[in-house]
Amino acid sequence: MMRYIPVLPVNELKNKEHKVVLLNGKKIILFKTDGKITAISNTCPHKAGPLGDGKIESRPDGMYIVCPWHGWKYNLVTGKVPPGYEGQQAVFDTKIEDGMILVSENPIINPEKIEPKENPLQDLIDLQYQTSNSSLNILGISTTNMNKNLPRVSTSELVLDDALKYAKEKYGASTVLIKLRDLEFRHCEGYYSRNEQACTWPCSISEMDPNDGMNEIYRKMVLWADMVIIGSPIRWGNPSALYFKMIERLNCVQNQITLQDRILIKNKVVCFIITGGQDNIQNVAGQMSTFFTQLGFSLPPFAFMGWSRGWIAEDMENNATLFSKSRYVKRSVKDLVDNSLKTLRQIKGDICIDINSPQPKLSESLNI
Numbered sequence: 001m002m003r004y005i006p007v008l009p010v011n012e013l014k015n016k017e018h019k020v021v022l023l024n025g026k027k028i029i030l031f032k033t034d035g036k037i038t039a040i041s042n043t044c045p046h047k048a049g050p051l052g053d054g055k056i057e058s059r060p061d062g063m064y065i066v067c068p069w070h071g072w073k074y075n076l077v078t079g080k081v082p083p084g085y086e087g088q089q090a091v092f093d094t095k096i097e098d099g100m101i102l103v104s105e106n107p108i109i110n111p112e113k114i115e116p117k118e119n120p121l122q123d124l125i126d127l128q129y130q131t132s133n134s135s136l137n138i139l140g141i142s143t144t145n146m147n148k149n150l151p152r153v154s155t156s157e158l159v160l161d162d163a164l165k166y167a168k169e170k171y172g173a174s175t176v177l178i179k180l181r182d183l184e185f186r187h188c189e190g191y192y193s194r195n196e197q198a199c200t201w202p203c204s205i206s207e208m209d210p211n212d213g214m215n216e217i218y219r220k221m222v223l224w225a226d227m228v229i230i231g232s233p234i235r236w237g238n239p240s241a242l243y244f245k246m247i248e249r250l251n252c253v254q255n256q257i258t259l260q261d262r263i264l265i266k267n268k269v270v271c272f273i274i275t276g277g278q279d280n281i282q283n284v285a286g287q288m289s290t291f292f293t294q295l296g297f298s299l300p301p302f303a304f305m306g307w308s309r310g311w312i313a314e315d316m317e318n319n320a321t322l323f324s325k326s327r328y329v330k331r332s333v334k335d336l337v338d339n340s341l342k343t344l345r346q347i348k349g350d351i352c353i354d355i356n357s358p359q360p361k362l363s364e365s366l367n368i
């Protein structure tokens with residue numbers, strides 16, 4: 001026979017209210033809707049978010065609680081996710097006796113984890129790397145923005161293109177160029193700031209939207225590339241806004257180190273191409289270098305090539321012409337590729353190297 005446990009005086013739960021209470025030391029949520037009391041588990045079956053902190057939403061098919069971490073919804077009575085989706089929260093039986101709400105000791109409906117049958121992100125979840133001791137896969141990422149219908153010359157993109165061609169011709173590398181402006185992807189929505197466990201690999205946004213353009217970056221950067229070349233213009237002394245939009249979404253890569261002690265980026269080299277009409281190359285290079293080493297990338301000696309014409313060069317229309325005449329640009333892009341590939345070769349020579357991360361771990365977050 002099912003055992004029932006008293007959890008709350010009945011007069012402490014008002015109509016349209018919900019409360020988190022303890023049942024044998026585990027959190028459950030009590031709801032009172034139209035005078036009826038229901039109970040479901042507080043731990044979201046998705047990534048264990050605290051459902052009880054969520055808001056109640058009225059839908060045509062019933063009342064739902066919305067998980068505050070990634071927005072999954074569960075019916076207050078049946079525990080089911082909305083029609084058309086799969087997933088189920090644990091549901092407990094309730095009754096009232098002697099002014100107390102009693103809840104069944106065990107669920108009358110068990111939870112079902114939300115797992116798509118064929119997960120389009122399975123290769124990312126399983127970390128199906130496409131690199132080997134001998135692979136030479138080079139990913140170029142242009143972070144320049146422009147109107148696709150009114151294209152213009154991008155100096156950083158010109159030289160990025162040259163770098164990839166040179167690597168292909170001289171070293172037989174496989175190359176891919178991704179222009180961030182061609183990808184549609186959402187900004188980081190800051191799940192990490194709510195709770196570090198809410199920032200997942202692959203990104204929570206990727207799970208919500210497998211067509212999100214950042215999935216292409218995750219696949220190519222984490223699984224496919226041996227070497228990444230980032231091209232950026234200088235915008236008010238900083239990398240481009242698209243660059244920042246991308247790296248905020250790479251938080252899920254770095255976060256794996258903090259949360260899981262798992263380094264996703266190993267044996268990879270990154271280098272940078274930074275160009276602009278005006279200056280601040282060192283600042284841009286410094287920012288990029290810091291970020292990418294935090295992910296686990298190695299930097300080659302002389303990790304960037306930079307080109308600018310200085311503070312008073314307001315005649316932007318002359319940039320592309322002067323840029324294409326520059327002997328320094330032609331030479332240094334080759335040096336950049338040569339040095340980066342030499343570094344990659346050194347790393348691959350010792351590909352079993354066990355990389356330790358000195359990054360803070362979640363267990364150290366109390367400043368102990």
Ligand code: FES
Binds near residue numbers: 044045046048067
């Ligand atoms: S943890 Fe609840 S929706 Fe992700």
